Amino acid sequence: MTDSEYHRTVDVIPNFSHVMTPPFRRRLWQLLTLGQCVLGLALVWQWLCASTYRLYLDEQQPPRPSMSASARQRFDVCGDQVQPQILTAEEDHLNFSVSFPWPSQLHVRVVPSGHAEIEIAVVEQNARRTLLRRSLTEATEIAQMLPPTIGVLELSNRGEVRWSDPRVVHDRNNGPWLLGLMALLGLTLWRAGRVRLRVPPVASRARTVLLGSITAAVSAILCLALLEVGLRALSDRLPSWVAVQRRDLGEIRTDPRWQESARYGARLAPRLHTYCEWQHGDIVRMGFLPPDLIHHPAYRFPFVTDADGFRNSATEPSATEVAALGDSFTDAMTLPAELSWPARLGSLLDAKVRNYGTAGFGPGQELLVLKEYVQALRPRRVVVGFFAGNDLYDAESFAASGGGCAVSPIPAQGGKFKDVIARYDEFYVVSLYKGVVAFLSDRDQCHADEGSSQVDYSGEDLSASAASRPGFNRGLFTVPVAGRTLRFAFLPPYLDRLELSREQLQASRGWEVTSRTYKEMERLVRAQGGRLVVAVIPSKAQVYLPLLSASFSPAELQQALCFCLRDSPTSPRLDAMMRNRLALNDLMGDFCAAEGIAFLDLTTVLQTKLEAGYNTYFPDDSHWNSAGHEAAAGAIARFMRERGL
Template identity: 25%
Template sequence: MERRKRALRMLVFAAWAASVVLALRFGATAFDTNPEHLVGLLGLAYLAAWGPFFVFSTHGPAGTLGRFALCTATLGLALGALELPALLRLIDYRVVFTAPTPPWRRSGNQPDADLIYVREPHQRTRFRYDGAELYGLRGAKPWRRYNCELITDANGFRNPTDADRSDVVVVGDSFIEGLHVEADDLVTTRLAGLLGRGVVNLGRTGYGPQQEWNVLRRFGVGYRPSACVWAFYEGNDLQDLHEYDANQKNLRYILDSRRAEGAYGRSFARNGLGFLIRNWIRPDPTRPAEAYTGLFHDRDGREIPLYFGTGIQHGSGGPDFPRGDSPELKRVQAILADAYALCRENGVDLVVAFVPAKLRVYRDFCRFAADSPCNDWPSDDLPDDLRRAVEEIAPDVGFVDLTGPFRASAASGGLAYLPDDTHWSEEGHRIAAEAIAPVLERRLGRLAGDPVVAPARR
């Protein structure tokens, strides 16, 4: 008889545990799960798991409740020990779990009404990450682990010293900030060497045309430059117009410093559960790397796999191809017209540089699988369309199409773009500087005596 009761209890325990697990799994996968929802589900599952113990326990009410309290307190203390470093700002679990975090919430950044986010001034830190093309591709192999030092000036831009004045300012996004290469290899550093003049880097990762206009207005003209280079990246600058609009609608949330600095954002529970959701409960769909790989022969005869996973996504908030007559390009033209007016008012020459996407540069020099979408991904005449848009603003606005120099490098086996990322390699920064420098030289002219170099004051 006793054996039957024990077997029945074991059966009930097993069935109950299975029911709790199934309910937790269904709740976590069937609904729009986030860390807060999962906390509630786990709490309910924990209480439910104790149900059979309370029903069948032979320890009496006091013994049963005592065991429940002891187990719960132990788990609470363990969680508290993990949360304490985040509470004391010793650990940010967003970094530990590589949590997708909007830039205005990341360490070293601050929210900003005009720019959405800015970097803190005079910081010195290192970024370590894998190439962006690897995400979402199964079987993709990293080219290398990127490990780059970021030193910011008084305005939070990637310049090793503060400058009161500079002959040239360069406005742009992640291609100009260049967090995949060291400071000595940046396009701005190389431009300064080629021109023998001061060049200030005003690029910032994640910025789009509206933010770049605000950078020029708030910071650029303050350097009293003779020339401004505005880098337009075809890969996402048109999409960024919509992202900026969306962020402006959520500006109240973005500027809420309590959210940005709160311990909950850094907590183990929130970020650990987010990691669980992203990697186990609701992982993003992946695609086979082979379909998005182009085999490229470099100058040494090596066959290098180039990945194009992020560069051919359609319907990502940007205009359909061809983009030359799109409302987005017209908005960019209007922004550049405002930039031109501001530059002219301050005696600055404006030069627009077209930065091509990696696929535009390398598709003709790679061998793809027969069924690869890279073969059929549409292309357009955006470089010429942007050139015409710039010419319509004013005849004295300069324009540099970097497509030709980069394709010439690719034709000779050069790796101007990183194999596993969308950005320039060290060679790419050099090529861009060498293409832009002659245009600036003609516009700046030859000054008598020593060139103006931005003085350092730290």
């Protein structure tokens, strides 16, 4: 290149030295700093928003007609965490709608009952793409990458398997944000090495503000970190309004409403003033009924206990005329206290009735309650609710444990929790914030909650269509009765026990303990001039089986019961169930007649209500709804009036 050519080239290169003035340089530094802050915050936010999507059975698409619909959901408790389980039959397809525009990963533990083949595929725009096909003979952890998919995720199996905690982990692509941040950092370092700025007073003040902001942000982060550590250290001692937020994440926490007692086992804590909230009944929570089959409102109501740990007002138990003893049917934890049968009995008799029922108690604990709490009040009448479903077994278990010392706490029942959990949800400070907001909202709405008796506590699915003929679907019976449609399910353990004959029941250890206990109750109450009343509370199947027998053919009903008791080692015997349906009730009635104890079997009144077209038990739960409690209270009130009790 000649000298003239060189000078011509230099002349055409623009000179930006006049542009890079000190104000422009300061503005450039500010823009670089702002860009780094924005990208840094974006990266942190993307990390916090990484989400886990759990696949629940009730959220899947309807199965193909050629496939069975026998899959069921169960929620197992493993340590301190609920693990959703989907149990499938010999051949099943599970279809879940997904919308992931970025790559994600499916995590699941597959547990075959023997030899099984599984397949994982995605379906998008009618095109099916198989991602994994494998034969299994033992439990296997699977982490399968999923392509960006807006369509259906399909899990298939040949051979019975259990899909344990199936979930999709969706972490957004942070690459572009990270590259942008690195580019800005590189440009900043390059400029810092080439330019030495004199800092004018204005820039000095800006730098002071910037450093102050950074200091404040770091201090806030340190405070939040210390708060997080403190909340994690408290763990089970967290307030209930924080603990409930952790349960939404599938964590199992000690229920603050319960406490351990060497004398009674697990029992309600005294002086509670909190709320009870539930969405699915125990039949769903224990995995015997898919949650998509029954929809009713999420029930929420105040939950209060007295100084002794029973569901009564805080007032002193003076001048009690009737004392009610029993288990979960008496303390009625699925309903507001004013709808329980003891409260309704008090209204019907215009008498002071005090509730001494506790969920999980059997005849053994009820005798202790009579001695420790009831006798001092000298009530004229003591009504004890005998639950035919499990009181014999509770009596035997309590006696075998030595009277309470070895009784285990009420086992935690898992249930469905949030299906989408972001990473920030897992921080305790977030749970604290949500708990405070919910607590303040509860306080503002307490007057509305006190009117909970106006809520429909029937458990009916108001969105369900009417049925013209009986039907059965995966554990749910549908029967048209008296112009209404009833839907209901059974708790298999109570259903299975109906096969026991009177002779088998009378020869059991549970009956021996129960009869001895009731004799002692009668003696103690009589000694104070009172009367003991035994009211038999039937299990749901005892009330509903005659309706089913009249609505289905024997073969259809047998097939439905086989499905309900599919985990039982033997097939159900329908004839034995119908023959022995009231065997325990009759045995208790004969015993009470021989001992001079007032006796009432509530089966007939509940069955009459059912035949009029009204459920007396929650459709998805083994306990009475508000209609059941009202019917029971009315029957007991009439019984006591007619006999001058």
